[in-house]
Structures are given as structure tokens and as C-alpha cells.
Amino acid sequence: MIHPLRSRVAARHPSSSTRPGVARASGPLAFSPVTWPVASGSLLLGFAVAQLTGIRPLGGIVLVAGCAWCALRWLHAVGAARTAALVILYAGGFVVSHLIADTLGAWPSVLLVAAVVGAATYALADSAPSRVSPARARP
Numbered sequence: 001m002i003h004p005l006r007s008r009v010a011a012r013h014p015s016s017s018t019r020p021g022v023a024r025a026s027g028p029l030a031f032s033p034v035t036w037p038v039a040s041g042s043l044l045l046g047f048a049v050a051q052l053t054g055i056r057p058l059g060g061i062v063l064v065a066g067c068a069w070c071a072l073r074w075l076h077a078v079g080a081a082r083t084a085a086l087v088i089l090y091a092g093g094f095v096v097s098h099l100i101a102d103t104l105g106a107w108p109s110v111l112l113v114a115a116v117v118g119a120a121t122y123a124l125a126d127s128a129p130s131r132v133s134p135a136r137a138r139p
Helices: 004-012 014-018 036-053 056-078 080-104 106-126
Strands: none
Touching: 036 056, 036 080, 036 106, 056 080, 056 106, 080 106
């Protein structure tokens, strides 16, 4: 049953159900928030944790957790192919940041990679139309 307030809001703002990155299906991942801040932020946070603690595997745990959280949402929002591409981009960005760190410096390379990963995530997942079919969408 739909809450009366929600139905009134939906009637006044019909476009609210078609916002990019928001799936209108039922289930634990029905709300699909934007993921680019988590994708790029986990790269930054993972590096910061590794740098501040001196324990590199701890930073790796942050990276894996951030990527896994995003991948679950990507899988339901844009499918397996784009999810695989985004996970490869995320892991590739991590590797590239190490390769260009000698030239740019540690933090600038991580910032650059985080920006590229965030932009790609927005373009491929967050601004993409949802895969949820209209027949399965809630009224």
C-alpha cells in the first residue's frame, strides 16, 4: 500500500520517479543512490587510511569495500557488462595511480584517478537509465 503523502507528492511531481540513478523496483536495492561519490571517495579514503596508518592492507580493505558497495548497485542498475567495465576501471585506476605517482606525486595521482573514476561512474552508471522494466516498477 502506498502512503497517502507519497501518492500526493508523486501526483504533483511525476518526473520524480524518472530521476537518473533511482530505480523504482521493490527489494533491498530498490533505491539506487548515485555511486560516483563512493567510487571516487573510496579511492581517496583508501589511500588516506593507508598513508595515515602505515598499514597498506587496511587501505586495501577500504578500496574493496567501496568497490563492492558500488558494484552491487551497478549490477542492479545497469547490468553485468557495465558493472564489469566499471570494476575494471576502478581496479585499473588503482594501478595507474601507482604508475604515475613517481611523475605527479602520490596525492595528485590519486586525485586524478579518483576524478576519472568518478566521472566515468557518473557517465556509465549514475546518469544511465535504470534497467527496471516499467511492468515491474511500483505505481
